[in-house]
Amino acid sequence: MKIAYLFPGQGSQYVGMGRNLYENFNLAKNIFARADDILQTDLSSIIFNGPEERLNQTKICQPAILTVSITAYEVLAAEYGIAPAILAGHSLGEYSGLVAAGALSFEDGLQLVEKRANFMSEASQKHPGRMLAVLGLPLEKIKEICKEVQPVGLVAIANINSPEQIVVSGEIEGIKKFEEYAIKSGVKKLIPLRVSGPFHTVFMESAAKKLNAELERIEIKRAKISLLANSNAKEIREPEEIKNVLFTQMTHPVLWLEIVKEIKKRNIETFLEIGPKKVLTKLLRRIDPNLLATNVEDKESLKRSKEIICV
Template sequence: MGKVACVFPGQGAQTVGMGKDLYEHLPESREMFAKINDTLGFDLTSIMFEGPEDKLRLTYHTQPALLAVSAILFRALADKGLKPDYVAGHSLGEYSALVAADALSFEDGLKTVFERGRLMDRAVPAGQGAMAAVLGAEREALQELCARISEETGLVELANVNCPGQIVVSGSAAGVQAVVENGKAAGAKRVIPLEVSGPFHSSLMQPAADGLREVLTSVNVQAPSVPLIANVTAQPVQAAEEIRQLLVKQVVAPVLWEDSVRVLLDKGVDTFIEVGTGTVLAGLIKKIDRQANIVSVHSYEALQACLEEGAYA
């Protein structure tokens, strides 16, 4: 039998109503929901359940909300016997993976990503940074285009290497706009500007990385119970201090998601369980390997279906 990896979504997967069905139908989850507000000191669950959307979309609300739903869903799976061989998360999802692997407590995970969100929100003044999704370009050609634009116009870098034909770039507003205008030179079929609050995973986020380094000095990071495939290196990591360093670097470095999935496949993973809001990662993994068995556990209904089918047994 092949191995199982649990993967956890990042920012962009949030939606008003997230987690409400779990609270209503999964009594054992209510203690964790209560911890969310107690830990953060404000009523995040109301924002998750009822919105408004613009308030949920604030990155310092989005990040703990996504982590909370992922952690609650994973706990429900683990209580029924799920023991993944590996964990990985996309950007913010890396923290959910660390909570699942007992490297971070649920409470420390919530507090850390709330502070991470605040730091990221303040790092670059509004309007000075941007991001765009580049469809159809090869990684090397896009990297060369970004290097040329960074020299001539304004900083722009690869931010998320998601799957074949989908790469996100990030940087200065002028640099990203130049990619939008000149993407075809790198073989892009389309370049789509993204509605984001900052140039995430670019070197412009260095102030946030510096702040996060300070935050993490007081966070108890343990060696994970199963290997984590890190965003920055796309390699397994189990040493607590290395995890701490990679979480800081992750703020300014690209998320190597395609590479991470390929490493998991090479290590014998044939079942991916996406744990958390949305189905974004399932779509990306299918584009990397059409043969992979992928289960998205994003709601109470999907959780029950996964448990009934024994998708990971």
């Protein structure tokens, strides 16, 4: 059986994530201790105890999610030894995927996402903005509304998650006007995202340039497992490809729906979401209810995953 491993992005964080793995596996304890040591902060305490407001800060939640995701991945590998056929990560999750693939070391991946988060926060202070999940409006209609609100504020498509869920990102006034137009157009639901800026837009250009300088300083290896890139849904493995993808990702939309379609083309219909919550698992079921999908984030879900992968 061929399996795809998926890694979640920002917004999947919650206070207490990863605690169950920490309490049940020495391997997990070691990874959390390494993260605290690498970042020279008590990241584990913030993850396990909060406060929620601090965990939700971009500079905290990005390394926190990567740490929990890699912990789940390493525990899963140690327990069952099953290698995925392909990997994909949603936005921030792309970094977790690259660590899992051996392209980035855990140390470099953790430090990169911390710096990435800081760069994004700096860019967001210069260009304040919001992100909004749009449910139940066709892609073409969303593009049309983005054009209509442009005189008020720039709004662009940031994630194409499923046929029914598309995320837009942009300036505060533009997003407000977008909400008005979307309601008039019969949108099913609008959900403000728990992020601190207009991510995956041109407003992240300064952040992307700073990140690029950091990418030149670290060692990126050829990935042992192929990963499908956010910005074009194409398979990547080589170091230069990885650098280009991480740079481009900052200012371009996440083509998640296309990534899932690409995985299905490879005759893979079994998916494991590795990390906190079930955001990607739920998206998969909206894309195709026939797909077999579950998540791994604690001891119970780890056992449940065995029913899928050890057959």
